[in-house]
Amino acid sequence: MGKTLSEKILSEKSGVAVKAGDIVISPVDLVFVQDTTGPLTIRQFKAGNKQSLAVPEKTALFIDHASPSPGRQLSNDHLFMREFASESGCLLFDAGSGVCHQIVAEKLAKPGDVIVGADSHTVTAGALGAFATGMGSSDIAVAMSLGKTWFRVPETFQIQVTGSFSDGVGAKDLILYLIGMIGADGATYKALEFTGNTIDNMPLTQRLTIANMAIEAGAKVGIFPSDNVTRAYLKGMGREKSYMALKPDPDAIYERVINIETHKLEPLVARPHTVDNVAPASTLSDVKVNQVFIGTCTNGRLDDIAETADVLKDKHVFKGVRLLVCPASQRVLIESIDAGYIKTIIEAGGIILPPGCAACLGLHQGILGDNEVCISTANRNFKGRMGNPEGYIYLASTATAAASALRGKITDPREVL
Amino acid sequence: MSNNSLKGKAFKFGDDISTDLIIPGKYAHLRSNLPELAKHAMEDANPDFIRKVQPGDFVVAGSNFGLGSSREHAPLVIKMAGVSAILAKSFARIFFRNAINQGLPVLICNTDRISEGDMLEVSLDKGIITNNTNKETYNFTAIPQTMLNILNEGGLIPYINKHGDFKL
Numbered sequence: 001m002g003k004t005l006s007e008k009i010l011s012e013k014s015g016v017a018v019k020a021g022d023i024v025i026s027p028v029d030l031v032f033v034q035d036t037t038g039p040l041t042i043r044q045f046k047a048g049n050k051q052s053l054a055v056p057e058k059t060a061l062f063i064d065h066a067s068p069s070p071g072r073q074l075s076n077d078h079l080f081m082r083e084f085a086s087e088s089g090c091l092l093f094d095a096g097s098g099v100c101h102q103i104v105a106e107k108l109a110k111p112g113d114v115i116v117g118a119d120s121h122t123v124t125a126g127a128l129g130a131f132a133t134g135m136g137s138s139d140i141a142v143a144m145s146l147g148k149t150w151f152r153v154p155e156t157f158q159i160q161v162t163g164s165f166s167d168g169v170g171a172k173d174l175i176l177y178l179i180g181m182i183g184a185d186g187a188t189y190k191a192l193e194f195t196g197n198t199i200d201n202m203p204l205t206q207r208l209t210i211a212n213m214a215i216e217a218g219a220k221v222g223i224f225p226s227d228n229v230t231r232a233y234l235k236g237m238g239r240e241k242s243y244m245a246l247k248p249d250p251d252a253i254y255e256r257v258i259n260i261e262t263h264k265l266e267p268l269v270a271r272p273h274t275v276d277n278v279a280p281a282s283t284l285s286d287v288k289v290n291q292v293f294i295g296t297c298t299n300g301r302l303d304d305i306a307e308t309a310d311v312l313k314d315k316h317v318f319k320g321v322r323l324l325v326c327p328a329s330q331r332v333l334i335e336s337i338d339a340g341y342i343k344t345i346i347e348a349g350g351i352i353l354p355p356g357c358a359a360c361l362g363l364h365q366g367i368l369g370d371n372e373v374c375i376s377t378a379n380r381n382f383k384g385r386m387g388n389p390e391g392y393i394y395l396a397s398t399a400t401a402a403a404s405a406l407r408g409k410i411t412d413p414r415e416v417l
Numbered sequence: 418m419s420n421n422s423l424k425g426k427a428f429k430f431g432d433d434i435s436t437d438l439i440i441p442g443k444y445a446h447l448r449s450n451l452p453e454l455a456k457h458a459m460e461d462a463n464p465d466f467i468r469k470v471q472p473g474d475f476v477v478a479g480s481n482f483g484l485g486s487s488r489e490h491a492p493l494v495i496k497m498a499g500v501s502a503i504l505a506k507s508f509a510r511i512f513f514r515n516a517i518n519q520g521l522p523v524l525i526c527n528t529d530r531i532s533e534g535d536m537l538e539v540s541l542d543k544g545i546i547t548n549n550t551n552k553e554t555y556n557f558t559a560i561p562q563t564m565l566n567i568l569n570e571g572g573l574i575p576y577i578n579k580h581g582d583f584k585l
Contacts, residue, residue: 023563025583036445037488049578066445073446080449120487120511136489136515138573150563150583184433185481189510218484218509274433361442382435382485387443389461 002249004156005223006191009131009246013114020155020253029113029130031143032060034100035067036361037118037136039077042084044141054147056089060108062100063093067356070364098329098355101125101297104132105208106331110234110242111226116143121297121379123214127207128233129226129246134215154191154220155255157182161198163262168414171206172299172377172397174198174260175213176268180278182258188218190255193248198262199224204233205301212298213379216275267412269375270395273383281400284410291374292317292405293359293366294398295326299377300355302327302335304398308350309341311402311416317349318408324366326353350405362387375404421541423501423522425473429533430462432479436486436512438462440494448490455497472499475539477531479505483512492516492523502539504528504546504557517564520572526557 011017013026033041038061053059061081069075085092093103101124109115111129115122118140125132143149159178192214207224214222226246234243267281294308305327317323325345327333333355336342342352359366360378368374368391381393399413406416438461447454459466476495482505483491492515502522516523526546535550546555560568563585570576
């Protein structure tokens with residue numbers, strides 16, 4: 001019987017031929033935490049009888065969510081993590097390195113890997129053909145200690161994407177469209193597996209945007225085949241040796257098949273306070289924005305910074321609007337500086353934030369005031385997400401966010417292209 | 418579980434109660450001080466919850482409870498508030514697993530007929546919820562055996578400490 005990508009990877013790793021619905025114990029190729037889940041994970045690890053890491057070089061700590069720290073307690077959490085890294089010998093990516101998921105994509109994830117992280121957006125690495133999913137601190141502590149975890153093998157929704165995007169429309173609009181269609185719990189416990197000629201031709205950076213938001217439909221993983229696009233990305237990161245081709249069997253069994261024709265898509269926005277509350281950007285032009293946030297593990301890569309600079313070149317951010325731009329990693333920041341994008345954005349009135357999660361989760365670097373509106377390229381618009389339950393968050397593509405920064409209101413990017 | 422009958426009153430919530438409503442990211446600085454963090458449980462969903470909740474009470478919600486972050490602090494602060502179980506029409510995947518890993522029962526059932534303040538009794542063994550206020554009973558979906566084994570040890574860390582490995 002044919003296998004989906006998830007069934008293939010979990011069968012290969014566990015050494016048992018598994019199918020959807022089976023319970024499987026699988027070794028993990030990478031296990032990681034970040035600074036808001038890490039301290040509890042380390043405490044759970046220390047509450048375990050086994051006090052050593054299964055594989056220190058496959059265990060990583062990231063300081064990205066509150067980075068650099070905005071307060072004393074978080075600084076002490078960071079100290080606690082650095083101390084653990086030093087005593088256990090695991091990898092540490094300290095403040096300024098960037099968002100964990102971006103660094104995992106750049107430096108660590110490989111096609112066919114099983115990756116677990118104490119962060120729900122661990123699904124991002126599915127873009128490289130890895131079975132990657134988020135878990136809580138207890139599960140991650142046990143994976144760190146035993147080098148394995150248990151899964152229920154997910155049923156799979158095959159998402160067939162065909163055609164070319166119109167100008168001003170892209171991967172973010174595609175995933176918002178899908179979430180709007182199936183709902184915030186439409187894929188709970190399921191794998192989303194992407195295929196079709198749009199996907200074949202889609203750069204890996206955009207696959208990362210889509211995989212990243214699989215969790216916003218409740219999915220366990222958002223997974224892509226590993227192909228020449230994957231190989232080219234890994235080569236660009238100096239990791240071509242990590243490449244392995246991977247595709248589902250032609251006779252794999254899917255619980256549901258969803259077809260999306262990209263030429264029918266338009267720029268979309270998720271309105272407060274759920275990600276599935278999706279509407280065309282063109283219908284929201286009466287929504288004034290106070291803050292525009294471009295960055296995060298969803299849309300903080302070099303092509304996002306390039307697109308922002310492109311929209312803003314020789315123009316200026318609307319009076320009174322704060323434009324926050326945060327490259328997702330040190331590498332993205334350096335490449336953006338070299339390409340001149342950072343200068344363009346600063347000259348247009350933008351604020352550059354250090355690589356990390358920045359304003360995304362309401363800890364620092366852009367907390368909303370009462371009744372303020374932010375249009376953000378992040379992945380969540382839950383009430384209270386950006387530090388204030390009286391704030392309003394709209395999610396959109398980089399093009400839509402940058403266009404909105406110019407006009408001071410939600411703007412269909414096709415109006416400024 | 419030593420006590421398989423749970424008793425308390427219902428605190429009713431709607432659909433899509435996110436981990437940001439349960440325990441927002443803005444309190445991340447309190448995550449190494451769990452008693453302080455727990456004082457903010459459910460704050461943005463119901464500011465009176467933490468003042469009114471009594472040991473044994475239930476959080477009762479609609480669909481997709483706990484969507485969002487993987488923060489295990491979410492079920493943890495609900496448990497620390499004294500809640501004995503969460504009843505909802507459905508749960509987000511990571512939250513469900515985290516709750517079991519913390520030894521907090523999460524029960525899938527139709528919650529439409531349960532109102533704020535109803536007095537409930539839950540028999541984990543029999544799979545029955547009794548609403549002593551409106552005299553109705555409801556069934557809940559059985560917790561999968563793998564997870565029940567973890568729940569019965571009080572959570573994942575005690576489970577692994579006892580068995581040394583996954584015994585699924």
